[in-house]
Amino acid sequence: MADVESPPAGPPETVKAVLDARAGDVAAKKRRAGLLRAGGFALGFVVVIAVVNVLAHGDFLEPGNLTNVLRQITVNAIMAVGQTFVIITAGIDLSVGSLIALTGVVMAQAANALPFGGPANFIVTLVIGLAVGCLAGYINALPVVKLGLPPFITTLAMMQVARGLAFILAHGQPIPVANSVPFDWLGTGYLLSGIPGFPGIPYAVLVMAVVAIVFALLLGRTAYGRYVIALGGNEEAARLAGINTGRVKTLVYVISGGCAALAGLLLMARFSSGAPQNGTGYELQAIAAVVVGGTSLMGGRGTIVGTFFGALLIGVLYNVMNLLHVESYTQLIVLGVVILLAVVLDELRKRYVAR
Amino acid sequence: MTAAAPAAPLLTMHGIVKTFPGVRALDGVTFDVRAGEVHALVGENGAGKSTLMKILAGAQPADAGEIVVDGAPVTIDGPRAAERLGIGMIYQEFNLVPELGVIENIVLGVEPRRGMFLDRGAAAHKAAQVLAELGIVLPLDRPARRLSVAEQQLTEIAKCLVRNARLIVMDEPTAALTDREIDALFALIAKLKAQNVAFVYISHRLEELPRIADRVTVLRDGKAIETRPIAQMPQDDMIRLMVGRALENHFPELPPVAADAPVVLDVRGICSAAGVHVQNVSFAVHAGEIVGLAGLVGAGRTEIVRAIAGADVPSSGEIRVDDRRIVVRSPHSAIKAGIALITEDRKAQGLVLGMSVRENTTLAHLEHFVHGVFVDKPEETATTNTEIAELRIRTPSAEQTVRNLSGGNQQKVVLGKWLIGSARVFLFDEPTRGIDVGAKAEIYALMVELLKRGAAIVMVSSELPEVLGMSHRVLVVRGGEIRAEFARGDATPQKVIAVATGIAA
Numbered sequence: 001m002a003d004v005e006s007p008p009a010g011p012p013e014t015v016k017a018v019l020d021a022r023a024g025d026v027a028a029k030k031r032r033a034g035l036l037r038a039g040g041f042a043l044g045f046v047v048v049i050a051v052v053n054v055l056a057h058g059d060f061l062e063p064g065n066l067t068n069v070l071r072q073i074t075v076n077a078i079m080a081v082g083q084t085f086v087i088i089t090a091g092i093d094l095s096v097g098s099l100i101a102l103t104g105v106v107m108a109q110a111a112n113a114l115p116f117g118g119p120a121n122f123i124v125t126l127v128i129g130l131a132v133g134c135l136a137g138y139i140n141a142l143p144v145v146k147l148g149l150p151p152f153i154t155t156l157a158m159m160q161v162a163r164g165l166a167f168i169l170a171h172g173q174p175i176p177v178a179n180s181v182p183f184d185w186l187g188t189g190y191l192l193s194g195i196p197g198f199p200g201i202p203y204a205v206l207v208m209a210v211v212a213i214v215f216a217l218l219l220g221r222t223a224y225g226r227y228v229i230a231l232g233g234n235e236e237a238a239r240l241a242g243i244n245t246g247r248v249k250t251l252v253y254v255i256s257g258g259c260a261a262l263a264g265l266l267l268m269a270r271f272s273s274g275a276p277q278n279g280t281g282y283e284l285q286a287i288a289a290v291v292v293g294g295t296s297l298m299g300g301r302g303t304i305v306g307t308f309f310g311a312l313l314i315g316v317l318y319n320v321m322n323l324l325h326v327e328s329y330t331q332l333i334v335l336g337v338v339i340l341l342a343v344v345l346d347e348l349r350k351r352y353v354a355r
Numbered sequence: 356m357t358a359a360a361p362a363a364p365l366l367t368m369h370g371i372v373k374t375f376p377g378v379r380a381l382d383g384v385t386f387d388v389r390a391g392e393v394h395a396l397v398g399e400n401g402a403g404k405s406t407l408m409k410i411l412a413g414a415q416p417a418d419a420g421e422i423v424v425d426g427a428p429v430t431i432d433g434p435r436a437a438e439r440l441g442i443g444m445i446y447q448e449f450n451l452v453p454e455l456g457v458i459e460n461i462v463l464g465v466e467p468r469r470g471m472f473l474d475r476g477a478a479a480h481k482a483a484q485v486l487a488e489l490g491i492v493l494p495l496d497r498p499a500r501r502l503s504v505a506e507q508q509l510t511e512i513a514k515c516l517v518r519n520a521r522l523i524v525m526d527e528p529t530a531a532l533t534d535r536e537i538d539a540l541f542a543l544i545a546k547l548k549a550q551n552v553a554f555v556y557i558s559h560r561l562e563e564l565p566r567i568a569d570r571v572t573v574l575r576d577g578k579a580i581e582t583r584p585i586a587q588m589p590q591d592d593m594i595r596l597m598v599g600r601a602l603e604n605h606f607p608e609l610p611p612v613a614a615d616a617p618v619v620l621d622v623r624g625i626c627s628a629a630g631v632h633v634q635n636v637s638f639a640v641h642a643g644e645i646v647g648l649a650g651l652v653g654a655g656r657t658e659i660v661r662a663i664a665g666a667d668v669p670s671s672g673e674i675r676v677d678d679r680r681i682v683v684r685s686p687h688s689a690i691k692a693g694i695a696l697i698t699e700d701r702k703a704q705g706l707v708l709g710m711s712v713r714e715n716t717t718l719a720h721l722e723h724f725v726h727g728v729f730v731d732k733p734e735e736t737a738t739t740n741t742e743i744a745e746l747r748i749r750t751p752s753a754e755q756t757v758r759n760l761s762g763g764n765q766q767k768v769v770l771g772k773w774l775i776g777s778a779r780v781f782l783f784d785e786p787t788r789g790i791d792v793g794a795k796a797e798i799y800a801l802m803v804e805l806l807k808r809g810a811a812i813v814m815v816s817s818e819l820p821e822v823l824g825m826s827h828r829v830l831v832v833r834g835g836e837i838r839a840e841f842a843r844g845d846a847t848p849q850k851v852i853a854v855a856t857g858i859a860a
Contacts, residue, residue, distance in 0.1 A: 007749040016744035019752060023736045026752040221729040223721045230718055233707035240666055240704055241719035241772070242690040300709045 056323040073315035074208040080289035082259025090299025091151040095158035096260040100279030101166040103129040103264035108175040108274030122182035137257025141250040166276035174275035187269035216304035232299030292342040371420035380406040382577035391551040398574035399791030401761030412444035413437040443515030447527040453500035458482040505536040524555040598793040606824035616641040619811035625672030627662035631655035640811035647826030655835035656815040660782040664696035665689035695773035699784040705769040713739040713753040742771035763794035
């Protein structure tokens, strides 16, 4: 390991050869560090869960309960995925909770009004919802990119506007989805539910998995993802490197709005209705998941995998507290403490690694 | 210049060790400072000067070693502790609060109070007293962001004195000053010396040391190589000790520009209104030619190269590369046309410090590394390793975070970023600022290499010897306009300075 630490010396060809040979080691070392971190996280998780499971008389590890946890986190996890992109650019998106309501209402109305049923109805409804979410994200981004206004303000404004619009469109009442077949699948259906002893995988969880994987690849493996991180780390350096920072930034808010629309679809499918009061306060849950997942609010650093685990941790926590009959007010306190603790531990770990 | 009778040192640092991930920054450094002396600390970038001073200022803890002040061992566990011991630190990048005025900045953290409220009268009095003692005049109510570099520096010095500093560390204090401001600074230092204030003076400008320093210590690779009175340390010795070998010639031989060399960069009548107004600037650079932009700080040289590179969008004029007109709307369009801008402030504009050497190297040309949908990481690593080897970047691997590299190595990463593309025009803005002699020589050699490949180079530099030594032609800029042009043979320091200061032409 020691030889990996020091800069190689010698003529360029030798240095290059040493570095190339070393590249594998360095990558492996990075992977090991990542695995160690994930492993530590998983181990802690398992221990906690084992204890909890005993306390809850075995209820927690029931397959039915586990799929339940996963389904409960879908909405928050998908929102948090979009939010991760925004936060990596040192921005914030406060409008996503309201966008869940707005897109839910719009999609419920669209599903009822469209002249065709079945999958076509579903797809067109989805496209309409995504368009609304993305458009709202675009509007969020405009003043940020063109005038340099703080995203806290523009998305706060959108949070109010979207909520108000949702109430006006829905006349203050939840809108039931009449023709609900594909939505029911998404809301309550299971894949592979026929196998004995296996509860099946909720379709909503499948959607979450696809969203997480696609966006993890977008952030970690594509040029666009690299630009997002570079912009968050040093916007001027990114601009001078020829990156169209305005476009990169705009897209980040569009992604967040689109993710909010997808989350809105899942919530609407779950309840077979779009309600204007849905998603109140969800933006803070999403931000919590992102931060617990190790993304820096200062920008320039963050991963989708981290965000997913952040959402999972919060979801498991709620579930466990419900199983243990912890009172709901106490739940809030525990959640607050856990968010703080997660961030403190991450900071301490970073300092330890940096030494 | 002669030191006072060698009394017991004010400060001694014994066997200081500091290790960063992958780098042993300090390897048992011993160093002392006497009251009322100016002790110069020199060394290449990465030699450990800044780290040593950060430990002294309490900004970083040492891994091992002892610090003795006034004969008693002390623990410096934070900036406050350093302050109590009378140690003041003035970093190259100043630590002023931009929105606060001069007075507020001077008394920041030691504000006089009356009950629970700030006593503004007493603060003003205290600041005025220190400034009067120093014999300097500052616009007291002006926010720090609107002060000139020299004024900010004076504010920093006053800040140290309000805290009764007996030892002031200055990191590259003259890097951004004009000659007249440097004279004033040196006079001020001499005055404070007479009052028994000691200085640690870090500088890459070796030629100014005999004017100001009493003793000099050379650091190399985290070790204190030698300490001598300045009179016994000629510049050649200093350079030899710094790099561990003799540097025969400061500047490399410039290959002559071929008589039939085509014009690569042709700038016609560009204007821009960001910062100093650039007015009607026209010039051409041939293949294999370096054109130097000389002038005082604030003359508009940086603004000219920024306009060419699209960092500021020019409001009018025409830019041609290889006789093709290019429309510069953003850095992106300039890069596409083969123009690379190596900015003067690498930390603020050149690098994403939290990213790795690899990610920084490929950032401006990432599309070349995308195959299908994804970025090809192994290819990125291979290219980056080539640059690390060729530019002699001292890093354990391509994955090292750039923040952990020394200044000279960071600058090389910036260069690597532009070398991997197919740029034809290189705009160097202060390419060697804050960089040691060894790295300087490497950067000059690299410029010559670029010339041989047919590149056209524009170099902005505030160091006159550098402009004169490394340019085929020198353009003198004042007030955002080109005021004079000198061929290599004609350009003398006197002529250039006369135009730059407005005495001639």
